[in-house]
Amino acid sequence: MIKVATILALCLAVATLHAQSPATSTYDRERKVKLEGPVTRLEWVNPRAFVFLDVRDAAGTVTNWAVEIGNPLDLEKDGWKGSTLRLGDVVTIEGIPARGQKRQAAATSVVVKTTGRRVFTPAARKAAPAAAPAPRWPNGHVRLGPAPGKKGYWGNASAVALVEDSTGKVPTNDEGLLTNLSDADRVAPFKPWAKAVYEFRQRTLLVDDPIRACVPPGGPRQFLTPHGFQFIEQPELGRILVLLGGGDRNWRVIHTDGRPQGTAAELVLSYFGNSIGKWEGDTLIVDSIGFNERFWFSNGGLPHTESLHLVERFTRTDMNTLKYEVTVDDPRTYTRPWKSSWTIQWVPDEEIQEYFCEENAESTFIR
Amino acid sequence: MKKRFFASISLAAWLVLVATGLAQQGHPLTGTWIGDWGPPNSTQRTHLTFVLMWDGDKVSGTINPGPDAIHLPSVALDVTTWTIKIDADAKDKSGATVHISAEGKIENLGSPHRTIAGTWRQGTTNGDFKITRD
Numbered sequence: 335m336i337k338v339a340t341i342l343a344l345c346l347a348v349a350t351l352h353a354q355s356p357a358t359s360t361y362d363r364e365r366k367v368k369l370e371g372p373v374t375r376l377e378w379v380n381p382r383a384f385v386f387l388d389v390r391d392a393a394g395t396v397t398n399w400a401v402e403i404g405n406p407l408d409l410e411k412d413g414w415k416g417s418t419l420r421l422g423d424v425v426t427i428e429g430i431p432a433r434g435q436k437r438q439a440a441a442t443s444v445v446v447k448t449t450g451r452r453v454f455t456p457a458a459r460k461a462a463p464a465a466a467p468a469p470r471w472p473n474g475h476v477r478l479g480p481a482p483g484k485k486g487y488w489g490n491a492s493a494v495a496l497v498e499d500s501t502g503k504v505p506t507n508d509e510g511l512l513t514n515l516s517d518a519d520r521v522a523p524f525k526p527w528a529k530a531v532y533e534f535r536q537r538t539l540l541v542d543d544p545i546r547a548c549v550p551p552g553g554p555r556q557f558l559t560p561h562g563f564q565f566i567e568q569p570e571l572g573r574i575l576v577l578l579g580g581g582d583r584n585w586r587v588i589h590t591d592g593r594p595q596g597t598a599a600e601l602v603l604s605y606f607g608n609s610i611g612k613w614e615g616d617t618l619i620v621d622s623i624g625f626n627e628r629f630w631f632s633n634g635g636l637p638h639t640e641s642l643h644l645v646e647r648f649t650r651t652d653m654n655t656l657k658y659e660v661t662v663d664d665p666r667t668y669t670r671p672w673k674s675s676w677t678i679q680w681v682p683d684e685e686i687q688e689y690f691c692e693e694n695a696e697s698t699f700i701r
Numbered sequence: 702m703k704k705r706f707f708a709s710i711s712l713a714a715w716l717v718l719v720a721t722g723l724a725q726q727g728h729p730l731t732g733t734w735i736g737d738w739g740p741p742n743s744t745q746r747t748h749l750t751f752v753l754m755w756d757g758d759k760v761s762g763t764i765n766p767g768p769d770a771i772h773l774p775s776v777a778l779d780v781t782t783w784t785i786k787i788d789a790d791a792k793d794k795s796g797a798t799v800h801i802s803a804e805g806k807i808e809n810l811g812s813p814h815r816t817i818a819g820t821w822r823q824g825t826t827n828g829d830f831k832i833t834r835d
Contacts, residue, residue: 525757526780527780529780530780530781530783531810534810538811541811542811542812544724627725627727628724628725628726629726637727637728638726638727639727639728639757640727665757666727666755666757667727
């Protein structure tokens with residue numbers, strides 16, 4: 335049975351199963367679909383797992399649907415086990431259909447028909463960890479990682495995309511798509527070409543986002559990417575490593591050995607640029623240049639050029655909170671330097687799990 | 702046979718990666734563009750290579766870099782329509798100056814291999830042109 339109902343005014347805040355929501359460019363959030371049938375296959379791949387089921391329509395014709403159920407790491411955290419769904423289980427799925435005529439959907443709920451058991455339901459989030467002061471090294475510096483003998487990493491950010499601080503809150507969805515495109519002028523002080531490119535990317539629902547091809551999330555986007563990150567401080571080597579849990583498990587080097595910053599013309603341009611860090615009190619200040627133009631440095635499609643210069647300030651205000659502030663200076667793209675900031679929450683007693691971006695993985699198993 | 706098949710698949714995968722993953726995402730005109738111009742419906746086409754660069758104030762560049770390069774002092778871009786205008790002076794075989802003026806529109810803006818197509822006038826010859834970002 336297939337029921338596809340168009341909900342004209344369905345708000346964009348459809349309750350999704352998991353933190354990494356389905357891409358707006360793939361799924362039409364203004365429609366709903368209800369599917370029922372036996373599970374024929376499970377594909378447990380990054381960035382999104384799929385359930386396949388045979389669905390019989392009113393005429394008796396059976397078609398096989400591919401249903402996205404969320405990110406494997408999020409599913410595991412929410413209690414997924416190998417026995418959660420078995421081949422042959424008849425399930426009822428409600429979700430969002432793919433754009434066009436594809437037999438594909440993103441699930442918002444999955445129920446096993448015989449038992450009425452709802453699966454893939456997000457587990458209750460843990461209570462906020464107890465407040466505590468930021469841990470410190472013997473020399474008094476704030477530690478950016480866990481206290482000795484403890485585990486943990488930096489998790490969710492309080493923002494989803496860069497927006498200039500002085501303009502206040504600009505509503506977006508969790509991909510950085512503006513609720514109102516007319517807010518574009520509030521996002522950043524664009525030069526005309528840059529605003530036109532940004533609006534083009536927004537209007538095309540970010541379909542050209544390089545991150546979909548597993549291109550690294552360079553610049554501030556690395557701190558907006560699912561699955562967190564951690565700092566590895568190596569003072570004896572004069573560097574701090576930033577290890578990403580998402581993206582393609584990319585890593586970035588921040589040099590803290592006192593070397594001077596170079597000039598962009600001398601550098602081999604890269605996704606994470608040439609980063610020079612120094613401490614001012616409890617704040618790590620990182621100056622970066624030498625970025626290539628092959629990535630989007632924020633969710634939502636902000637453009638940049640090779641002139642991009644970032645100054646980032648990392649301040650661990652307590653055990654559980656990292657304040658991040660970035661000054662963006664790209665005179666070829668923006669009319670003046672501008673700032674954006676957010677906080678990032680500590681995930682205690684856990685480690686970053688294995689995750690690798692697999693470009694267009696579903697094309698290998700969805701017809 | 703297997704080796705050839707594997708090589709073909711690898712090449713195709715690499716081309717897909719290059720096409721999608723390594724695209725230039727900065728100013729839409731920056732980069733190298735390759736194509737040709739000629740009278741409409743003619744098979745006599747003249748090769749064009751454009752190298753364009755946005756410096757924050759204007760787009761400038763070179764047509765056919767090398768010994769016969771034509772300097773492009775500026776390329777006008779209207780971002781409301783994604784149309785461009787080009788004016789430049791080339792030299793003909795006798796060394797006389799020949800003026801070039803062209804107008805075109807960027808197509809497939811989000812694609813790494815976006816194109817610009819439009820009209821081309823060189824001296825007294827009218828034609829069309831199409832260039833694709835390399």
